[in-house]
Amino acid sequence: MDFVTLSTIGIRVMVFLFGVTIGSFLNVCIYRLPAGESLTKKNSHCMTCGAPIKWYDLIPIISWLVLRGKCRACGAKISGRYILVESLTGIMFVLTFLQFDVIVGGLIYPALLCLFLAGLIVIGFEDYDTQEMTVGVLVYLGIVAIVTRFLTHFFPKVARGCDITLAEGLIGLVAVSVPFLIIGFVITPLIYSFIDEDRKSARKIRKRLKSKKLDKAEERKLEKALEKHLAAIKEQKPVFGFGMGDPILMAAGGLMYGWKAAVFAAFVAIILGAVYGLIVKYKASHSDGENIKAVAFGPFLTIGLALSSFFGTQLMDMYINYVYTSTHLV
Ligand SMILES: [Zn+2]
Known part of the structure; x- marks a missing residue:
């Protein structure tokens, strides 16, 4: 074996070991961050x-x-999660470095991709466990994405190997996050307000309280009923498990990987989410009362984003080319 092959293999082994070590730290993050525990203090x-x-x-x-x-x-x-997260991080880091010739292109861009993947792993497992994403990790992902776009655009000789342009990143920032915001916080609540019984009843009672002349006893009765419905509405979980974290995650992901990858990631997430939903429904109907864990959308989005980190752009280009040629050649 010549020197270049040897050093390439050497770098890959080192990247894997480094990834595994980072993965060990990510385990700590996944368990401690949602509980608000310190990452450094306790052994x-x-x-x-x-x-x-x-x-x-x-x-x-x-x-x-x-x-x-x-x-x-x-x-x-001891949960198998530890070894899963460690090996996953190691494998993802190696897959990232496999895409680049680090001897020619340098370490900076692949390293930035790895930093982003590390954040994705934490957010994905966190959201799976708790149905919530910690603000700190979302901010971290945002910062990595901004630094990446900044370096690759203004210092392309320092961060070599990136084929995503600043424009693609900026479109990516809004391409999926804005539709998610509109669906999650405008359309869904609107639809929900027409199909949810408590909301319907509350609206009816309010109308009656306003329009009709009521005696004191009737009025009090209606007010009490209204209070009950309002309390029930307050208790409701967010519709479709769509939280504020998902659009922020997709904004950071879009800025990091470009709009094609973000759209690809959203597709992957919707398909995986639907399949998972069907499995949950099937299991629920075939087991009596056994609790089956409902899952937030975030883990599917992180899988989609991680996949697009490796080949999102290529797949979307293939798809766009396919659509273009098939509509223009006929
Ligand atoms: Zn023990």
């Missing part, structure tokens, strides 16, 4: 018995395999 400890974990049991992937997923002190099961 790692067993979730079941609280025993501190020794350094030699904290080696990513290897420790989990050696202990066969059990705590050394109490034998309690």
Whole structure:
């Protein structure tokens, strides 16, 4: 083997090991950030018995395999999530670096892509666990995307290898996030206000309270009923599990990967979300009362964005070319 091949393999192995180590830190983020715990203060400890974990049991992937997923002190099961996140991060980092010739193009652009992927992994698992995204991670993704666009546009010799233009990034910023905002916060509530029983009843009662002459007793009765409906409306979960985090995530993703990748990611997420929804429905109808976890939309969006990090633009170009040629050649 010649020197270039050897050093290329060497770099890939190093990237994988580095990714796995970062993945180990991402695990900490995924568990501690939603709970509002500090990332640096406390040492790692067993979730079941609280025993501190020794350094030699904290080696990513290897420790989990050696202990066969059990705590050394109490034998309690350690979630397979740890090894999943660690290997996922390692693999994603290697896949990112495989797209570039780092010896010619340098490390900066692939490194920025890895930083963004790391944030996506945290947001995806966080949203899966808690149905919420922490503001800090969304801000982090936004900053990585802004720095990436800034460097690739103004210092293309420093951050080499990027084929997404500033314009594509800026269109990406709004291409999916704005439609999401409109669907989530204008159209859906509007539709909902016409199909939800509590909202319908509340509207009717308000009308009657205004228009008709009522005696005190009747009025009080209606007011009480209205209060009940309003309380029920307050208790309702956000419709379709669409939160404020999703549009922000897609704004950052669009800025980072360009509009084609953002649109591709939204498609992937909608398809995966629909398939998952069908599975949940099927399982719910075939199991008596057993609780099946409903999932937020965020994890599907992060999968879509991660995929588009590797080939979103190429796939959208293929699709656009296909549509273009098939409509122009006939
Ligand atoms: Zn333990």
